[in-house]
Amino acid sequence: MASVIVKGDGEMTEYAYGFKALDPTGCTYFNGEQFVYNLPSRGEKWATTEHPEPGVVNGDECGAGGLHVHNRLSLEFGPPGAWPWFVRYRIEDVLGGGEGYDKTRVIRLELRRISPRVLARSLRPPFNWGYEANLCGANLYEANLCGANLYGANLRGALWNEHTTWPNWFRPGS
Numbered sequence: 001m002a003s004v005i006v007k008g009d010g011e012m013t014e015y016a017y018g019f020k021a022l023d024p025t026g027c028t029y030f031n032g033e034q035f036v037y038n039l040p041s042r043g044e045k046w047a048t049t050e051h052p053e054p055g056v057v058n059g060d061e062c063g064a065g066g067l068h069v070h071n072r073l074s075l076e077f078g079p080p081g082a083w084p085w086f087v088r089y090r091i092e093d094v095l096g097g098g099e100g101y102d103k104t105r106v107i108r109l110e111l112r113r114i115s116p117r118v119l120a121r122s123l124r125p126p127f128n129w130g131y132e133a134n135l136c137g138a139n140l141y142e143a144n145l146c147g148a149n150l151y152g153a154n155l156r157g158a159l160w161n162e163h164t165t166w167p168n169w170f171r172p173g174s
Helices: 116-122
Strands: 002-006 012-022 027-030 033-036 047-050 067-070 083-090 094-097 103-106 108-112
Touching (some): 012 027, 067 108
Antiparallel strands (some): 002 012, 012 067, 027 033, 094 103
16 A cells, blocks of 8 residues: 655655564564664654665565565564554665565664554454454454454464454354
8 A cells, every 4th residue: 555645845755554563662573683663752653763784675575684564464573572563664765575575675664653442443444454464462352353354364372351342253262
């Protein structure tokens, strides 16, 4: 999904959107190494993070020198206790991957918080973030998922309780 944002000086910038799974401190880990993302401060909507050693454009969705963005909601490669964040990135910052791939590799991205309430709403129409989402290990305690499109979603290891409201057609564990 891409859109055009008009800046104040009349410059047009094209953005694409995706998701990032971060631990509670705003980090990811690769080969035991921690990478810290800039998170929005109170009152800010977006925070920008740039890769300290950007790679070259080679079309690969994975690899060194890039920040990885999931094109669908996914916690698959996130650290333990991960929470999804909404990501936007400029089209000119893409190093590889993109549409037709699971991930996109970029030089720079912007992160925005997804609150639990917004996440639960976004799993339902018209957003349908839950379609083929990878929510393994997600904390769904007290989430209202009535009407959520969870078709093809991976809920293995997801946590829920008696207060979680599921779509009528779906009953976990049955």
